[in-house]
Structure formats: C-alpha cells, structure tokens
Amino acid sequence: MVKRFSLGGFSLLEVLIASIIMVIGIIGLFPAFTAGLKSNSRARAWTEVAEIAQEKIENIKTGLLSSYEGQEGRYSWRVERFANVDLADVGPGVLEKYVLTVSWMDKGRLREEQFVYIKQVAEDK
Numbered sequence: 001m002v003k004r005f006s007l008g009g010f011s012l013l014e015v016l017i018a019s020i021i022m023v024i025g026i027i028g029l030f031p032a033f034t035a036g037l038k039s040n041s042r043a044r045a046w047t048e049v050a051e052i053a054q055e056k057i058e059n060i061k062t063g064l065l066s067s068y069e070g071q072e073g074r075y076s077w078r079v080e081r082f083a084n085v086d087l088a089d090v091g092p093g094v095l096e097k098y099v100l101t102v103s104w105m106d107k108g109r110l111r112e113e114q115f116v117y118i119k120q121v122a123e124d125k
C-alpha cells in the first residue's frame with residue numbers, strides 16, 4: 001500500500017508567481033499615487049489663492065484696502081483700479097473696476113490668476 005502525503009499548501013513556484021503578479025500591480029499604482037499628490041498640491045495652492053482673493057475683495061468692498069500690492073507667504077498680489085468704468089446701461093463715474101492678480105511660483109514656473117470685481121460708487125450730482 002502506497003501512502004500519499006498531501007499537506008494542502010502552496011508550492012514555492014506558486015508563491016513566486018503570486019508575488020511577481022502582486023509587485024507588478026503595486027508598480028502600476030505608483031503613477032496614480034504621484035498624480036494624486038500633484039493634484040493635491042495644486043488644489044491646495046488654488047485654495048490659498050482663492051482665500052487671498054476673497055480677503056482682498058472684501059477689503060475693496062468695505063474700503064479697507066490699505067495698499068495695492070503685497071506678499072502673503074509665497075503669494076504676491078497686486079490690485080489695479082480703473083475708475084469711471086462705462087457699461088452700456090450705466091453712465092461713467094458710477095462704477096469702478098478692480099483687477100486683482102495673485103501670482104506664485106510652482107515648481108519653477110510662474111503662475112498667475114486674475115479676479116475682477118466691479119464696485120458701484122456714488123454718482124456725482
């Protein structure tokens with residue numbers, strides 16, 4: 001009578017092939033991981049830019065903007081004011097246009113974003 005031993009485990013070859021497949025799968029995930037990190041960094045920068053712009057536009061609305069240029073962390077900002085803006089239905093002298101430009105360096109490349117705010121001012125009588 002011949003005794004057959006079956007331990008029910010995996011052979012070394014099966015474990016090696018499974019390990020290779022797993023490593024290939026993990027390597028395939030690296031580009032997605034790095035793309036996610038870049039996207040997260042970009043989103044953080046845009047959020048910070050939007051916060052700066054919101055603060056400056058609120059200062060323009062309330063008349064508390066003390067200077068037209070400045071630096072906040074790695075972000076530079078500049079406000080340009082255009083008085084007597086003339087639109088089709090509104091006479092000159094009633095509107096002021098403000099262009100807020102926020103700029104920053106992103107991996108050696110200059111990035112800029114502009115925000116436009118139009119403010120109604122008292123009409124001269």
